[in-house]
Amino acid sequence: MxxxxxxxxxxxxxxxxxxxxxxxxxxxxxxxxxxxxxxxxxxxxxxxxxxxxxxxxxxxxxxxxxxxxxxxxxxxxxxxxxxxxxxxxxxxxxxxxxxxxxxxxxxxxxxxxxxxxxxxxxxxxxxxxxxxxxxxxxxxxxxxxxxxxxxxxxxxxxxxxxxxxxxxxxxxxxxxxxxxxxxxxxxxNRNNREIFYPKDKISSYDHEVTSNGHARELRPLANKYFGSIDVSEPVFMDACYVSQRDYENAFSNFRLIIKDSLTPYMADRGIQQSDDNEKGGLFGNRIAKSLKDKKSGEVIVLFGGKGAGKSTFLRKLLYHNPPQYLSKYSRVAIADLLNTPEEETKIYDKIWSEIIRCLDVDGLLETDRASLLQLFEDRFELAKKQVLFGLAETSEAFNIALNNLVEAWLCDKKYVAKRLVFYWKLKHKGCVVAIDNTDQLPHNLQDFCFTTSQEISDQLGCLVIISMREERFHASRIHGTLDAYQNSGFHISSPVAQAVFEKRIKFVQLMLEDRKFCIELFGEQFDEKARVFKTLFRIFANEFRQGNDSPLNEFLSACAHGNIRLALELFRDFLKSGYTGVDEMVSAKGGLWKLKIHQVLKPVMIPYRFFYEESQSSIPNLFQIRSKSNGSHFTGMRILQKLADGIDPSNPFYISISELKDYFSENFNMVEDLEKNLDVFLKWDLIESNNRVDYYCEAVDSLKITTYGLYIFNVLSSFFTYIELVSTDCGIFNESKAHEMVELSNEDFRLFNARKRLERIRTRIAKAEAFISYLEAEEEQELNFFGPNLQRFTPKIRASFEIEKQEVLNSAQKKRNR
Structure with missing residues (x-):
């Protein structure tokens, strides 16, 4: 049916x-x-x-x-x-x-x-x-x-x-x-007005922009040195890993930011904050204590936010530069589930296979049968009393039966792992198993990984570490287990983004001084390309230098909010984007080029597109209408204003969901629009829930604003480039204004193809002007409808636009006259 x-x-x-x-x-x-x-x-x-x-x-x-x-x-x-x-x-x-x-x-x-x-x-x-x-x-x-x-x-x-x-x-x-x-x-009335989306009428809306002329050489460099640190490259790890001690000393005078730290919700559940020092902080001490006490059957959980560097921290602590006690008395196996299919059987098999691979560093499983029989001594002795009893050891029947047994034992992964743990125990080394990158799995499979880690600790009698994103903790079933064992959950914070970029840029600068490296990257005739790249990375080094007022540094530091993976991804996009004018930057006269905010925003917001589309950008649209039945362009701003009002940036407070709902219900009757905006803001890390759930649901009980939320509210939301880009993505209540936005966008695209830069700038300014005037009319209407005491947002946007538009026009005119 x-x-x-x-x-x-x-x-x-x-x-x-x-x-x-x-x-x-x-x-x-x-x-x-x-x-x-x-x-x-x-x-x-x-x-x-x-x-x-x-x-x-x-x-x-x-x-x-x-x-x-x-x-x-x-x-x-x-x-x-x-x-x-x-x-x-x-x-x-x-x-x-x-x-x-x-x-x-x-x-x-x-x-x-x-x-x-x-x-x-x-x-x-x-x-x-x-x-x-x-x-x-x-x-x-x-x-x-x-x-x-x-x-x-x-x-x-x-x-x-x-x-x-x-x-x-x-x-x-x-x-x-x-x-x-x-x-x-x-x-x-206000509750059911028709919405018009300009992007639906722009035929070129999905047009892609090609990468810049240096992207071919920048791409491998960006992917290698501005991605995850490869622990197999110790020189890179030593030079670029940012420990807590590094950035606390180097950035003690760094401007106040909202730090990535343990939430009260997790602290109340016994999870401890662990510093990232040479010995791994409390987390490293806990591992060492377990090895010294020779405890078995223990599972500890390492928590951290999205992109906080949990994997790198584990590999640095357990493999690359372990504390002396761990190096001397442990053998480590890390099961990385990053690219594992999302099926229980395949995850289970991958974990046990990786344990065996990592513990068999002496190649015992590749040796002859005699050596294997020493490893499998317990079963071999039992087999001689049972299955092999009565057979002469030199007979063919004995050898065939024994070969079959050895083959079966090798296929029994739990048994093989157990014998390898025993092998290391005889060498006075305790085994530590780490299950990493579980946070990309669905909740049910994360719970499966945790129960599997408990099984491993029971079967092998060793310490098992499982890393988990703190956003996944609330929905997981591990609460009871953490409550049952003391000191079983630890949280690490991410480093300051500025320190990460400063170290990596410095490392790239050193590499560009190496002749062999330059030949591999640029070819035999590398002098001119190397000169361009050296100048380019001197510019970047200056942008991330402490105390330097840099839009690039400020933007990446703010929007990362602990997600260093995201900050690095945005920087990679910035390097390769067709909007990043490398040649213009490196040919500047009279000193190093200093980036302006519009030169940062466009390559980051739309690195490979002509028009902005929220679903394909790393930056959200703050003015989008989320509720089609009763929404406002200013709901997002009002949420951030409510959370930012009177906070101490170094110690922001949480506001309860019930308080926010009451405010938006009583003043605007827009609870649905509130909830839809909260869902977007949680996913984009503009706000953070007490239990670190990263989407809106009934489990979210209180919220605070993040560094990114403060930045987009106080700074980004009034920039000309941001306003102009999001304008065509926004739903609009005025059909005439929507038609105007469409025509200006089509004209912008035609001028782009005709390479008429100054005329394009004027068209983009006209589009931003049209959108701002529309927002002003909408805000005036809402003040008349909801009451005159509401905070106005458009005066700041208008004032910023009037200043910026003249600067942008002057800049475009100068470039035209060159």
Whole structure:
């Protein structure tokens, strides 16, 4: 039997220009299928051909008590409904006033007919359809002219397939009974205005921008030296690993930032903060204590935020530069699950295989049978008493049976691992197993990894470490285990991003002085390329130098908020982006080039695209309308303002979700818009929950703002480049303004292809001007509606724009005159 969504998909494929069904076939083969098969209207509550003088109502939907819910007038599919063309005509549906729809004769006749039935019977809602177009409207509203009310216009049956959830939430029988039509149809006010998306009308919106001319050489350099540190390269590790001691000493006077630290929620559950010093802090001490005490069956968890460097920390501590006691008395096995398929059996096999591989550093499993029998001594001695009993050791039967046994023992991974642990125990070394990169797995598989780690500790009698992102702790089932054992959970903080970049840039500068390195990177004729790259990295070194007021450093440090992996990724994009003018930077006269904010934002926000798209950028759109039913461009700003108001940047406080909900409910009636913005902000790390859950759900009970949130609120949100880029991604309530944004964007693209730089700058300024003036009008309207005491955001945006636009124009004019 088909599901409602499957019925919707099937019916949607019937839409065509060949409309030959008569009215009976249109009802039977299309309308009935949608009403009963898709929208679940019960046949018993749907009356057909109900007589109402002077005619018959085609469909009459009732409640169980007999009250009317909706009248629907059906026409044959050959009766065309002409819908006026508008900005959103290409969408599956839109809202249009009834008065506008009445200008088409066919629509007017059908609407007046079905409304007459409603007036006769006292029903508030009606609809008309020809099996393809559907129009639903409210027949009357107190104090309103019914012609001025908005109607839901469905442009074709693909709406029911492509927008199935929305369709059933509005037109499904259960939804209609619960009053969905009351909130969806009727007066046009702030709660249900039509939204227009300029990007939907820009044909070149997905156009990609090529990388800069030096990207071929920058790409391998960026990937190697601005990615994860490879522990197999000790020189790179020694030069670029940033320990807590390094950055606390070097950046003791660093400007106040919100630090990545242990949350109260985790501290209350016994998780301890561990410093990253030479001995691994409390975490390293805990490992050493377990080895000294020769404890077995222990599991400890290493927590850290996204991109905080948990993997690098583990490898540095356990492999690259272990404390003396660990180096002398331990043998380490790390099972890295980063690229493991998300299946329990494959994860389980990968963990045990990696344990064996790492513990068999002496190659015992590759030796001859005699050596293997020494390793498997316990089973061999038992086999001689049982399976091999009575067979002469020199006989063929004995050797065949023994070979089969050895083969079976080798395939028993748990047994092999157990014997290798025993082998190292005889050499006075305790084994430590680490299961790394579990945080990219779903919650159920993370729990599986934790239970597997417990099994390993029980089976092998060794210490097992499992790394986990702190965001995953709340949803995991390990709480009880951590509560049961003291000192079993540890948290590490990420280093300061500035220290990371300073060390890595310095290392690249040293490498560029090496002739062999330059030949490998640039070829035999490397002098000019090496000169360019040396100058480029001198510029970067200056940008990240302590005390230097650098937009690049400030931006990467803020948006990382402990996620060093993200900061490095953004820097790699910046290096390779077509918007990064390497030649212009290295050819500057009179000293080193100093980056301006617009030269940072565009390569980072849209490194390989011409237009900004939030879903494909590393930077969120703060002015996006999240709730289509009742949203505001300023909800995001109001959230960040509420969280930032009066905080100490070095020690921000948490605000309860209930307080935020109460504020947005009482002042704006925008709880849904609040929740959708919170979900985006948590995922982008603009805000942080007490339990580190990184998406909005009922488990989130309190929030604080992050460095990134403060930066985007106080700085980024008013920059010309940011405003101009997000403007075409935003939904807009004004159709005329949306058309203007489309035309300016198309002109921008044409000028880009024509390489008219100054004219492009003027067009981009005009686009930002249009968007800012629109935001000003929206803010003024909200102040009139919600009250004049609300904080204004557009004056700061306007003031910043007026200053920046002249600077940008002057810069473009100078470059044109060169």
């Amino acid at each position: 088909e599901s409602p969504h499957e019925v919707a998909i099937r019916i949607s494929k019937m839409d065509s220009g060949d409309r030959k069904f008569n009215e009976a076939d249109t009802r039977h083969k299309i309308i009935d299928q949608i009403l009963h098969g898709v929208l679940s209207w019960p046949v018993s509550q749907t009356m057909h051909e109900s007589f109402i003088s002077p005619g018959f109502a085609d469909y009459r939907l009732k409640r169980g008590n007999g009250d009317d819910l909706l009248f629907l007038e059906a026409k044959k599919e050959g009766v065309y409904f002409s819908i006026p063309k508008s900005f959103n005509s290409a969408k599956t549906h839109q809202f249009i006033t009834v008065q506008t729809l009445l200008t088409d004769a066919n629509i007017r006749a059908a609407i007046e007919q079905v409304r007459a039935y409603c007036m006769e019977e006292g029903c508030s809602f009606a609809g008309i359809t020809n099996g393809h177009e559907w129009i639903l409207f409210k027949t009357f509203e107190s104090g309103k002219n019914w012609r001025n009310l908005k109607a839901l216009v469905i442009h074709g049956n693909r709406y029911f397939a492509e927008c199935f959830t929305e369709a059933t939430n509005i037109l499904g029988y259960s939804s209609i009974k619960e009053g969905s039509l009351k909130t969806s149809l009727g007066s046009i």
